[in-house]
Amino acid sequence: MVGDHKLQNLMDNIDKGTSNPNRVGDGTLADAVRYENATGGTVGGRTHTIKAQETIRGLQNWLDRNPHGLQADRQEAITQIQNLQDALGS
Numbered sequence: 001m002v003g004d005h006k007l008q009n010l011m012d013n014i015d016k017g018t019s020n021p022n023r024v025g026d027g028t029l030a031d032a033v034r035y036e037n038a039t040g041g042t043v044g045g046r047t048h049t050i051k052a053q054e055t056i057r058g059l060q061n062w063l064d065r066n067p068h069g070l071q072a073d074r075q076e077a078i079t080q081i082q083n084l085q086d087a088l089g090s
Contacts, residue, residue: 002073003072007077010055010058010080011076014084015029016029033049033052036048052084059084063078
């Protein structure tokens with residue numbers, strides 16, 4: 001949970017599958033990408049690479065627009081960017 005509502009929307013997208021009982025890995029966007037890269041398959045009938053790239057862009061834009069945001073929010077955004085980049089292999 002983060003303090004900024006726009007950042008929370010991005011986090012909700014990252015964590016969208018965590019409540020799915022048939023989730024892949026921990027249900028996060030990053031684990032969906034990791035699974036797809038490892039297997040060549042899809043998760044939920046779709047690929048997640050573009051969504052991950054767009055989410056990274058959204059998180060970076062949020063960081064750029066909120067240089068004085070809560071430190072905990074900024075750190076969470078940075079952590080998620082790193083996790084998604086790792087999943088993408090970039």
